Amino acid sequence: MDASDQRCTDPTVLDLWHPLVAVSEMATDNVERTLLLGFEIMYGTDRDGTRFAVRVDEPDEALPVLDRHGYLWTSLGAPPADVFTIPETAEPDRRTLNAASIKVATSAPRAIENFLDMGHFPYVHTDYLGVEPHTEVAEYRVEIENDELWARDCFFYQPMAAASAVGGQLSEYTYRVPHPYCVMLYKSSPTDPSRSDVIGLFVQAMTQDTIRAHNFLSVIDETSSDTVLRRFQQIIFSQDKPILENQFPTRLPLDPRVETPIRADRSAIVYRRWLTELGLAYAVIPAG
Ligand SMILES: [Fe+2]
Numbered sequence: 350m351d352a353s354d355q356r357c358t359d360p361t362v363l364d365l366w367h368p369l370v371a372v373s374e375m376a377t378d379n380v381e382r383t384l385l386l387g388f389e390i391m392y393g394t395d396r397d398g399t400r401f402a403v404r405v406d407e408p409d410e411a412l413p414v415l416d417r418h419g420y421l422w423t424s425l426g427a428p429p430a431d432v433f434t435i436p437e438t439a440e441p442d443r444r445t446l447n448a449a450s451i452k453v454a455t456s457a458p459r460a461i462e463n464f465l466d467m468g469h470f471p472y473v474h475t476d477y478l479g480v481e482p483h484t485e486v487a488e489y490r491v492e493i494e495n496d497e498l499w500a501r502d503c504f505f506y507q508p509m510a511a512a513s514a515v516g517g518q519l520s521e522y523t524y525r526v527p528h529p530y531c532v533m534l535y536k537s538s539p540t541d542p543s544r545s546d547v548i549g550l551f552v553q554a555m556t557q558d559t560i561r562a563h564n565f566l567s568v569i570d571e572t573s574s575d576t577v578l579r580r581f582q583q584i585i586f587s588q589d590k591p592i593l594e595n596q597f598p599t600r601l602p603l604d605p606r607v608e609t610p611i612r613a614d615r616s617a618i619v620y621r622r623w624l625t626e627l628g629l630a631y632a633v634i635p636a637g
Contacts, residue, residue, distance in 0.1 A: 355387035355556035362386060362631040363426030365528060368551040368563050369402065370421050371447035384555035386425060386631065419447055420551060420563060433497070433527035437535075437547050438567050446575060448564035448582035450553075455593040456632040457530040457554040458601035458624065460562055463593055464532045464550045465524055465616040467505050473588050480508045480517075491619045498526035498623055500616045511546060512581040513570045514539040524616060529629055530554055538569040546570075548582070557632040558599045562586065604636035 357363055367385055369392055375381070380393040382405070389405035390412075402412040402423040415422045417432040438445050453460065463469070468486050470479025483506035491500045503522035507514075523535040523545070530552040535545035549565030564582050602608045603625045605618070625636050 352384055352387045352389075352556045355558075357386035357388075357425070357554075357631045359630040360426060361627055361629045362529070362554070364424065364428055365426075365530070366415065366417075366422040366424050366428050366432045367530070368420040368422050368553050371419055371450060371563065372400075372416055372421055373419065373447060374450070375400075375421065383553070383561070384559070385423070386554055387556050388425060390423070392421060392423070418549075418551075418565060419445060420565075433531070435533070435547060435549075435567065437545065440544075440569075442569060442571070443567050444570060444575075444578065445565075445567040446578065448566045448579045449586065450561050450563045451583075451586055451590065452555075453560050453562055453590055453593050454558065454599070455560060455596065456558055456600045457552040457560050458620075458633055459593055459596055459599065460550060460552050460560055461526065461530060461532045462601065462617050462620060463589055464534070465500065465526070465620060466614060467503060467522070468614065469592070470505060470507070473592055474585055477509050477585060477588075478507050479505065486614075489615065491615045493619070493623055498524075498616070498620055500524040500619075511536075511539050511568065511570070512573045512577050513568075526620060526623075529624060529627060533565070540571070541569050544569055554632050598634065600632055600634050602634040604634070607634065 369383055377394055380391050383390050390402055391405055392402040394400055400414045400421055402414050412423045413428055415432055418435055422432055471481050471484045487504055489500055489503040501523050505520055507520045508517045520536050525533045533547055533549040535547055538544050538546045547567040551563040551565055553561040564586055603621050
């Protein structure tokens with residue numbers, strides 16, 4: 350696992366919180382290893398139940414850790430007081446779980462940008478999230494608000510929008526990017542249209558070109574088993590994985606002259622501009 354030439358030196362990224370693992374998948378009394386920003390990390394749970402993480406090359410210096418949204422988060426720099434909040438998860442009838450943590454040969458920003466793109470639904474998620482001839486991406490709004498990217502009024506016809514869906518529906522989406530490497534979407538729940546299911550992709554940048562994608566779910570669904578909820582999301586992500594692994598270059602070019610998004614993809618344009626404004630340099634090709 351030598352990735353020392355990929356070690357992050359970008360303070361913007363070092364100071365972020367990064368997800369390492371779903372807490373429900375942590376074995377007790379076992380130290381595990383993973384990669385984060387090119388650094389080997391050991392993490393686990395002490396005998397008294399305290400979570401910990403350390404860099405393998407600095408085992409005496411404990412890294413900050415937080416247990417949030419079902420994941421263990423750490424930082425290699427000076428992180429903010431907390432991870433972004435997801436107020437919906439406090440609703441008592443919600444099911445919140447990790448659908449899967451999947452290693453992908455891509456960069457974190459490529460995974461975020463793909464998640465924001467509705468245009469690929471009919472072609473990549475055929476008969477699930479889209480179907481021909483319903484291919485049009487209607488105009489939607491994108492804004493930066495309180496240091497987060499929000500895309501609103503996104504509508505797309507979906508043949509099978511969720512594990513609990515029966516038949517097609519015109520789904521309304523809201524996208525939220527609260528962190529350069531984390532993205533969420535809110536969409537009307539098939540079982541309670543007044544509320545939203547929340548689907549997230551919390552990306553652990555192992556290196557600039559390799560990620561673990563943690564698939565977060567918080568849904569209103571009393572009937573589907575955990576296995577069925579997970580399987581639906583795993584099918585969707587397994588359709589995205591080869592698309593992500595075939596994108597070139599792997600790192601996201603931030604210079605608008607280098608790569609023009611093929612579709613009228615406002616959220617991608619605003620996302621790239623936002624990363625540039627943050628001065629983010631890891632897993633991207635910065636604008637010259
Ligand atoms: Fe997709």
